[in-house]
Amino acid sequence: MFESLSQRLSGVLDSLRGQGRLTEDQINSAARELRMALLEADVALPVIKGFVDAVKAKALGAEITQSLTPGQAFLRLVQQTLTDTLGGEVVPLNLRAQPPAILLMAGLQGAGKTTTVGKLAKLLKEREKKSVLVVSCDVYRPAAIEQLRIVAGQVGVEFFPSEVGQSPQAIARAAVEQAKKTYADVLIVDTAGRTTVDEDMMVELAGLHAALDPVETLFVVDAMTGQDAAKTARAFADRVPLTGVVLTKADGDSRGGAALSVRQVTGAPIKYIGVGEKSDKLEVFHPDRIAARILGQGDMLGLIEETVQRVDAEKAAKLAAKLKSKKGFDLADFREQMLQMQNMGGFDSLLEKLPGGANLQAQLKNANPEKQVKRTIAIINSMTAQERQFPDLIKASRKRRIAAGSGVEVQQVNQLLRQFDQTRDMMKKMAGGGMAKMMRSLAGKLPPGMMPRR
Incomplete structure (x- = not known):
């Protein structure tokens, strides 16, 4: 996510790190590089001007020029300005209304409105413990209504049926009555989109807004449309x-x-950012965390939250108990770790939240770690239960059978076994108190508040 911008901005900032002082010429040069990076990122011109002018004005002030570490001070300044440009702080969804709280979704065709309705419904159901009803007012495409019905079934929320030919406002009013009857907390209304902004669509959307008086009107936009996304958003915001x-x-x-x-x-x-096709790939938008990720600082808080949400706590506790009892870490446990990693969204999702993640992603671009995880699982699946429990049994003839069963070469089976041996050694150290030692050594390197309290 935002890899090109991240690498370009990191390059600008790297040139200033370690400087004893920053001259006006260096600041002007950095400002020009920032402007070029933002132009290449397809940022709207007025936004670029405001961003660069703000950075330049503050950088030429006493805060930077008199700092003992001006390179670091400039980085913090760019990060804060980036955070402000992205919105400054988290703005939560407003659900403080007499039920049902009505959310109206707007946007162009193909932006991902219907998929987003499903993701948002799932998020509200699972994290906010809300009962959700969804309805489609797209009476021009039968496939749109059917798509929402399928999506609602996949995420386990109620779907209010509608048909082509009905009035969008009549559908919406009927859905509100149904939401009241079933005591739904939230009603999410999907609307029709077009390939371009047109007057008929805007009139219909304005009519739905007037009829529903929603607590939230959310504009859904495809991030890959760049500057055009801002232009389209402005057209909707005007109506x-x-x-x-x-x-x-x-x-x-x-x-x-x-x-x-x-x-x-x-x-x-x-308010939200979609980071994948699956129904759980919708994240609350944190401007400060996104700014940190863009500048290569990572998002450790986001990574911790994602881990807590996605890792199976019961399985993790069982593995910890097994290690503590000295029963040993086997290939079945190793496979489980790979499966848990897949549940977290794979390597890309993890790497982009680590400091320097964009550079790590670039280095691993040709390695295809996702494919390697799948291959690892396939190889272990080709083993017998006994082989998984006692990996030392796996000799030449067994390796050939496992390789044939998983469609790989024997050398890849050997590679997996070496990787497993390294992981097993690390697990032994953790079980013997090595983890506590490692955490103590990290204590002085982590930001304040990151170490768990005893």
């Missing part, structure tokens, strides 16, 4: 009062222009 933006397909956006432009152009906060 209906947008309360928030959902950026979709951010995992495929290496530039970041939409994220940096849409907040400033519309005045509406980015």
